[in-house]
Amino acid sequence: MNSNTRIACVMVGLPARGKTYIAQKVCRYLQWLSVSTKVFNVGNYRRKLHGAHQMHSFFDPHNTEGEIARKEAALEALKDMIKWFLEEDGTVAIFDATNSTRERRCMIIDYCKKYDVQVMFIESICQDESLILQNIMDVKLSSPDYKDMDPEKAAEDFRARISHYEEAYETLNEMKNESDYTYAKLINVGSQVMINMIQGYLQSRIVYYLMNLHILPRNIFFSRHGESVYNLEGKIGGDSKLSPRGRKYALALPELIKANLGDQPLTVWTSTLKRTIETAKHLQYPKLQWKALDELDAGVCDGMTYEEIEAKYPEDYFNRDEDKFNYRYRGGESYRDVVYRLEPVIMELERQQNILIIGHQAILRCIYGYFQKLSQDDLPYVKIPLHTVIKLTPKAYTCQEERYKIDIDAVDTHRPKPKRPTDVSN
Numbered sequence: 001m002n003s004n005t006r007i008a009c010v011m012v013g014l015p016a017r018g019k020t021y022i023a024q025k026v027c028r029y030l031q032w033l034s035v036s037t038k039v040f041n042v043g044n045y046r047r048k049l050h051g052a053h054q055m056h057s058f059f060d061p062h063n064t065e066g067e068i069a070r071k072e073a074a075l076e077a078l079k080d081m082i083k084w085f086l087e088e089d090g091t092v093a094i095f096d097a098t099n100s101t102r103e104r105r106c107m108i109i110d111y112c113k114k115y116d117v118q119v120m121f122i123e124s125i126c127q128d129e130s131l132i133l134q135n136i137m138d139v140k141l142s143s144p145d146y147k148d149m150d151p152e153k154a155a156e157d158f159r160a161r162i163s164h165y166e167e168a169y170e171t172l173n174e175m176k177n178e179s180d181y182t183y184a185k186l187i188n189v190g191s192q193v194m195i196n197m198i199q200g201y202l203q204s205r206i207v208y209y210l211m212n213l214h215i216l217p218r219n220i221f222f223s224r225h226g227e228s229v230y231n232l233e234g235k236i237g238g239d240s241k242l243s244p245r246g247r248k249y250a251l252a253l254p255e256l257i258k259a260n261l262g263d264q265p266l267t268v269w270t271s272t273l274k275r276t277i278e279t280a281k282h283l284q285y286p287k288l289q290w291k292a293l294d295e296l297d298a299g300v301c302d303g304m305t306y307e308e309i310e311a312k313y314p315e316d317y318f319n320r321d322e323d324k325f326n327y328r329y330r331g332g333e334s335y336r337d338v339v340y341r342l343e344p345v346i347m348e349l350e351r352q353q354n355i356l357i358i359g360h361q362a363i364l365r366c367i368y369g370y371f372q373k374l375s376q377d378d379l380p381y382v383k384i385p386l387h388t389v390i391k392l393t394p395k396a397y398t399c400q401e402e403r404y405k406i407d408i409d410a411v412d413t414h415r416p417k418p419k420r421p422t423d424v425s426n
């Protein structure tokens with residue numbers, strides 16, 4: 001990938017079409033892959049410049065004052081975006097606004113051209129009235145625009161705002177001077193994607209990701225394998241079997257899943273290692289083994305205890321705690337390496353509905369970190385205990401989380417981040 005690549009993903013579409021949802025998802029996906037990415041939400045600039053409580057008339061295309069004010073907000077956001085590219089070495093900016101007229105899109109293209117920023121439009125079209133309504137209820141009414149307002153009045157005002165935008169809305173159209181624009185048009189998120197002039201690696205990754213997104217309700221379950229013989233002995237890696245308590249956990253798992261899911265369909269994903277396959281043994285669902293889900297490779301330290309590593313490779317042991325995300329075991333992997341190898345798993349997870357992943361400590365940390373937006377500092381230390389099922393339910397912009405601990409004892413394999421004496425300067 002060319003390190004000078006700068007891409008502005010410019011959202012297009014009427015209000016309440018899921019643009020912000022898509023913007024946030026793409027941002028998270030790229031940040032997780034260590035691509036420097038940031039969302040610029042023009043609504044926030046508008047509120048900062050012109051106050052939060054603008055009623056629908058502000059958005060009327062015949063209201064010249066409102067028109068000027070909205071353009072001003074867009075320009076402010078554009079300036080900040082360019083500043084971010086230049087000063088903070090940004091790679092992908094997501095410009096989140098309606099950008100619903102050709103004039104506005106033309107202005108953005110001209111502005112970005114000057115700074116050698118590629119523009120990729122992402123248009124979201126939604127024809128499903130019930131989804132639009134749900135979006136208004138779930139997201140828009142809690143926006144700062146409608147703080148302390150009667151929800152019915154707020155919904156009415158928001159609908160009037162949409163009508164104003166509808167009046168002026170021009171969909172991306174290759175017949176109307178937009179034939180050389182780079183864009184992806186999403187119709188009813190998850191059902192149809194049309195693309196034009198996509199170029200380069202990053203743009204195609206983004207399009208592929210957009211093609212896999214859906215907004216159907218579903219649950220993602222995570223469980224580590226039951227306690228393994230190596231866990232009991234404090235050894236890392238390896239391919240050991242379950243301990244007697246681990247086998248008990250495997251027996252108890254189906255009931256917990258059934259109690260949560262009822263008769264809904266589910267697919268179980270495991271790694272290719274014995275301890276996850278054994279844990280999935282009693283689950284009566286379709287199963288899939290992924291090599292990509294195998295535990296972080298500890299290289300020369302595989303099969304050792306942390307104490308043995310500290311004694312034999314003290315420098316490595318220290319370095320790992322200094323920067324656990326980037327530390328790569330000799331002949332093995334780092335958390336960063338694991339994130340890259342899990343990319344196809346995330347892509348497939350986005351496409352699927354109910355999935356249970358029976359995985360490993362480091363692997364589940366990386367996948368959980370994607371959904372819960374953990375930083376690279378926190379991700380390698382997050383607690384994913386044995387004999388616990390984590391259920392994630394994706395919501396508008398967050399993931400609701402529940403944890404179910406099965407009452408079967410297991411060792412604790414979590415090592416907290418060691419506290420180093422802080423630098424005392426006077």
Ligand SMILES: O=P(O)(O)OC[C@H]1O[C@@](CO)(OP(=O)(O)O)[C@@H](O)[C@@H]1O
Pocket residue numbers: 224228231235236237238295296298359360361362380413415
């Ligand atoms: O990154 P740290 O915190 O060492 O955790 C990863 C380790 O977790 C372990 C257990 O200590 O996972 P698992 O139980 O899946 O075998 C090791 O195999 C693995 O090296």
